[in-house]
Amino acid sequence: DVKVTQSSRYLVKRTGEKVFLECVQDMDHENMFWYRQDPGLGLRLIYFSYDVKMKEKGDIPEGYSVSREKKERFSLILESASTNQTSMYLCASSLNRGLDEKLFFGSGTQLSVL
Amino acid sequence: GQNIDQPTEMTATEGAIVQINCTYQTSGFNGLFWYQQHAGEAPTFLSYNVLDGLEEKGRFSSFLSRSKGYSYLLLKELQMKDSASYLCVPVDSGNTPLVFGKGTRLSVIA
Numbered sequence: 647d648v649k650v651t652q653s654s655r656y657l658v659k660r661t662g663e664k665v666f667l668e669c670v671q672d673m674d675h676e677n678m679f680w681y682r683q684d685p686g687l688g689l690r691l692i693y694f695s696y697d698v699k700m701k702e703k704g705d706i707p708e709g710y711s712v713s714r715e716k717k718e719r720f721s722l723i724l725e726s727a728s729t730n731q732t733s734m735y736l737c738a739s740s741l742n743r744g745l746d747e748k749l750f751f752g753s754g755t756q757l758s759v760l
Numbered sequence: 761g762q763n764i765d766q767p768t769e770m771t772a773t774e775g776a777i778v779q780i781n782c783t784y785q786t787s788g789f790n791g792l793f794w795y796q797q798h799a800g801e802a803p804t805f806l807s808y809n810v811l812d813g814l815e816e817k818g819r820f821s822s823f824l825s826r827s828k829g830y831s832y833l834l835l836k837e838l839q840m841k842d843s844a845s846y847l848c849v850p851v852d853s854g855n856t857p858l859v860f861g862k863g864t865r866l867s868v869i870a
Contacts (some may be wrong), residue, residue, distance in 0.1 A: 679857060688847075689803070689860040704857065736802055747851060748793065749858060751802035 649673070652737050659759050665724040667755055669737030677740045678703075678720035679749070680712065682727035682733040689736065695720055727759045762786050764861040766848050771867045772838055780833045780846050780864045788853025794822050794833045795847040797863065803847060806833070835866075843868045 653668035671678065677696050681689040681704075689706030693712040701712050709731060713721045720739075724731055734756050738749040763785040772778040784792070791810035795803035803828055809824035809831065821834040833846055847863035 677857075683858075686862070688862040691857055691859075694857050713860050724859070734800075738802075747790075747858065748805055748808060749795075749803070754800075756800075 650737055650739055650750050650752040652735075652755050654755050655753060657755055657757045659724075659727050659757065660670070661728060661759060663724075663727050663759075665727050665757070665759075667722040667724075667735055667737075669720045669722070669739075669752055670718050671720075671739040671750070672718065673739070673741070673750075674717065675739040675741050675750075676717075677742070677747075678709075678714065678739045679740075680720065680722045681736045681738065682706070683736060683754075684733050694755065729759050731757065732759045733757060762850060762859050764848055764850065764853060764859070765813045766846075766861060766864045768862065769865045769867070771869060772835075774838055774840060774870050775870055776838050777836050778838060778866065779835065780835075780848075780866065781846030782831045782833075784829050784831070784848065784850040786829075786850045786852040789826060790851040791847040792822075792824055792831050792851065792855045793847075793858070795849060795860075795863075797847060799844070803860075806846075838868050840868050840870070842866065850870075 650671045679694040695701045711723045714747045731750040737752040765783045794806040797803040807822040814823045819836045824831045845863040845865045
């Protein structure tokens with residue numbers, strides 16, 4: 647089974663801190679994604695990557711950046727955390743398109759910015 | 761772009777059958793996923809339909825009509841653990857990531 651591992655389940659940070667959320671997948675998937683989810687809202691796409699060293703903005707990239715130096719690892723960076731970035735962050739990966747586009751999710755990181 | 765329309769909330773009784781409908785519009789079509797998401801957890805894959813018709817998998821079945829832009833998820837013999845959000849996710853044929861709506865929040869009551 648594919649495993650997508652997010653480094654922390656719960657994280658508390660202070661306003662202005664630089665925050666790194668790490669995600670690693672173990673099945674050689676091409677595609678990786680970062681979503682955030684807030685109560686009452688659907689998943690919103692922050693950034694995604696279809697290949698190593700490649701990244702593309704999703705629907706809400708402001709205040710975030712990403713890094714994909716290796717195929718298995720996709721990091722989300724909050725350059726200067728703000729309280730409105732308190733949210734559940736979900737990393738996902740997929741092999742390719744069609745059925746291979748099935749997303750496998752990590753268990754999520756609940757980030758609180760105080 | 762994509763439009764996805766599902767009921768926001770549904771309630772059903774333990775042991776019953778419930779059908780969650782989804783209508784969608786996409787620019788091109790390359791199949792449709794259903795995901796289940798329990799509160800505070802990540803979504804998990806339930807089914808993928810690319811051809812018209814019904815696909816059955818245990819207590820869960822998913823139906824697709826491409827010409828009507830319509831799908832449904834059928835849950836039989838409902839259990840309390842089926843209380844969750846159910847997300848209908850169409851796949852467009854462009855090179856764009858999956859778009860998730862708010863889904864349908866199902867509450868199973870005794």
